[in-house]
Amino acid sequence: MAREQGLGLDALVDVLKAAGEPTRMRLLALLAAGDLTVTDLTEILGQSQPRISRHLKLLAEVALIDRYQEGAWAYFRLKGEGAGVALVRDLLAASSVSDAVLTRDAERLAALKQARSEKAQAYFSRNAAEWDELRRLHVSEADVEAALKKVVGSEPVDGLLDLGTGTGRILQLFEGLYRRGVGVDASRDMLAVARANLDRAGITKASIRHGDIFNLPLDGRQFDLVTIHQVLHFLQQPEAAIAEAARMLSPGGRLAIIDLAPHTLEYLRDDHAHMRLGFSRQTMAEWLEKAGLSVEEVVDLAPEKDRDRQLTVTIWLARDQRQTTVADLSEGGKALAYAGRP
Numbered sequence: 001m002a003r004e005q006g007l008g009l010d011a012l013v014d015v016l017k018a019a020g021e022p023t024r025m026r027l028l029a030l031l032a033a034g035d036l037t038v039t040d041l042t043e044i045l046g047q048s049q050p051r052i053s054r055h056l057k058l059l060a061e062v063a064l065i066d067r068y069q070e071g072a073w074a075y076f077r078l079k080g081e082g083a084g085v086a087l088v089r090d091l092l093a094a095s096s097v098s099d100a101v102l103t104r105d106a107e108r109l110a111a112l113k114q115a116r117s118e119k120a121q122a123y124f125s126r127n128a129a130e131w132d133e134l135r136r137l138h139v140s141e142a143d144v145e146a147a148l149k150k151v152v153g154s155e156p157v158d159g160l161l162d163l164g165t166g167t168g169r170i171l172q173l174f175e176g177l178y179r180r181g182v183g184v185d186a187s188r189d190m191l192a193v194a195r196a197n198l199d200r201a202g203i204t205k206a207s208i209r210h211g212d213i214f215n216l217p218l219d220g221r222q223f224d225l226v227t228i229h230q231v232l233h234f235l236q237q238p239e240a241a242i243a244e245a246a247r248m249l250s251p252g253g254r255l256a257i258i259d260l261a262p263h264t265l266e267y268l269r270d271d272h273a274h275m276r277l278g279f280s281r282q283t284m285a286e287w288l289e290k291a292g293l294s295v296e297e298v299v300d301l302a303p304e305k306d307r308d309r310q311l312t313v314t315i316w317l318a319r320d321q322r323q324t325t326v327a328d329l330s331e332g333g334k335a336l337a338y339a340g341r342p
Helices: 009-019 023-031 040-046 049-061 083-093 100-135 140-153 169-173 186-203 237-246 266-271 279-288
Strands: 065-070 072-077 157-163 180-187 205-211 224-227 249-260 294-299 312-318 324-328 335-339
Touching: 009 023, 009 049, 009 083, 023 040, 023 049, 023 072, 023 083, 023 100, 040 049, 040 100, 049 065, 049 249, 049 294, 065 205, 083 294, 100 186, 140 169, 140 249, 140 294, 140 312, 157 237, 169 186, 169 224, 180 186, 180 224, 180 279, 186 205, 224 237, 237 279, 249 294, 279 294, 279 312
Parallel strands: 157 180, 157 224, 180 205, 224 249
Antiparallel strands: 065 072, 249 312, 294 312, 324 335
């Protein structure tokens, strides 16, 4: 069965051997639905942790699943692409919707996600008052999101990276735009909220990762669009975060920053941990240029005459300055050559 670049005979047999065992097929079905820990999987399948770990190791050896660390926890999920993964998805699609074992697993997974959602919602509710107060200071989130979608446009992108993902809202907002999405946040509480929101929305093509915005746990040059939404004003060195975001961009990729314009609300420093009281166009342009990006568009969303709304939200859209050219090296063979920023 041809898939993408296809599988050689040995690789095909390895994938079929790995998937062709009841527990491992059950694991693949669960991991196709989102990120789960070994503890989650043992709870759903009712098997020991060492046994589940052995099965996961076999699936990882044939590149069917991803593993990433989040503090003391390791999360697993079905890989987003690859010939072997495409074959596995076909196998899962061929399974009976009335199979008793897979149905029971799905029910236990739904119960686990519901418990995860309730825990995340409790955290969200504890902090809702603070977030609501900040939202009242600027134009509505609906207006900000509408402006952001207009700036970004409707052209599909392969990879979207959302830094400081928070509730995962950007991953939901652009769900129809990207093929593969990743949200990164330093707060494990917020990661729980984001995962619960993605589960609720049925979004499985986006994953959530714990990470430092200054030292991301990802390979560079693999995202067509990177977003940083209302994060930079919390940072001591926002320019360093911009440089790290630029490192993530594929040649010609775009960075969208949504943050506050300069303001004088000093109390936000003490009451809400704001390190910066907004950013001027000139300062942001200098940081973006230093990171190898060129500003394409800047949009200010100023509140109308409302005494309670005192903050202007600004959207900056910048593009990686490397240019991509295609060179024919031989009949039917092509290579990408990049010029510009190394």
